[in-house]
Amino acid sequence: xxxxxxxxxxxxxxxxxxxxxxxxSGRTFSIYHWGWFRQTPGKxxxxxxxxxxxxTTTVYADSVKGRFTISRDNAKNLVYLQMNSLKPEDTAVYYxxxxxxxxxxxxxxxxxxxxxxxxxxxxxxx
Numbered sequence: 001x002x003x004x005x006x007x008x009x010x011x012x013x014x015x016x017x018x019x020x021x022x023x024x025s026g027r028t029f030s031i032y033h034w035g036w037f038r039q040t041p042g043k044x045x046x047x048x049x050x051x052x053x054x055x056t057t058t059v060y061a062d063s064v065k066g067r068f069t070i071s072r073d074n075a076k077n078l079v080y081l082q083m084n085s086l087k088p089e090d091t092a093v094y095y096x097x098x099x100x101x102x103x104x105x106x107x108x109x110x111x112x113x114x115x116x117x118x119x120x121x122x123x124x125x126x
Contacts, residue, residue, distance in 0.1 A: 002026045002115040006096050009120030012086055016124070020081040022096030022117055030074040033099035033107050036081045038092035039119075045095065047108045049081060059106050064090075086124045093119040 008020040020036070023029075036048040049070035050059040058070055069082040079096060097113035099105075107113060 002028070002098060002100075004096055004098060004115055004117035006094065006117040006120040009094060009122045011123045011125065014086060014088055014124055014126050016086050017082070017084045018086065018122060020083065020094055020096070020120060020122075022079045022081075023077050024098070024115075025077075028100075029077040031100075031102075033101065033105070034070070034072060034079040035097045035099065035107055035113055036070060036079075037095045037097060037110060038090075038122075039095065040092045045110050047110075048094070050107050051079065052104060052106070057104075057106065059108060083122070086122075088124045088126045091122060091124050093121050095119045 004024050006022045033053050035050045037045045038048050039045040047061050051070045051072050055072050067085045072079045096117045098115040099107040099112050100114045
């Protein structure tokens with residue numbers, strides 16, 4: 001079982017920035033694709049960003065392009081989501097997730113991910 005732990009959420013004013021982090025104690029961190037999703041009450045979990053195993057491919061939801069950046073540090077077993085120019089509509093619980101598929105792919109659906117963190121709350125005030 002792979003356990004993921006997110007951190008870095010909080011309350012920020014519109015226009016501000018936050019950086020979310022996600023780590024796992026597993027030694028297989030570097031072979032996974034990673035993603036970030038977010039969810040608001042009563043809504044489905046929605047894709048935010050994806051980074052490939054090697055870090056060479058990143059994909060973003062249209063709503064966050066140009067504002068959010070996903071990155072990874074395999075040496076530290078960390079994946080990040082840098083969030084700039086935050087808007088009230090970015091308010092949600094943010095989840096990191098690991099896709100253990102061996103083949104290269106772009107994973108934007110929750111069903112493509114095998115392990116999930118517990119989530120961290122991000123609140124953007126207007």
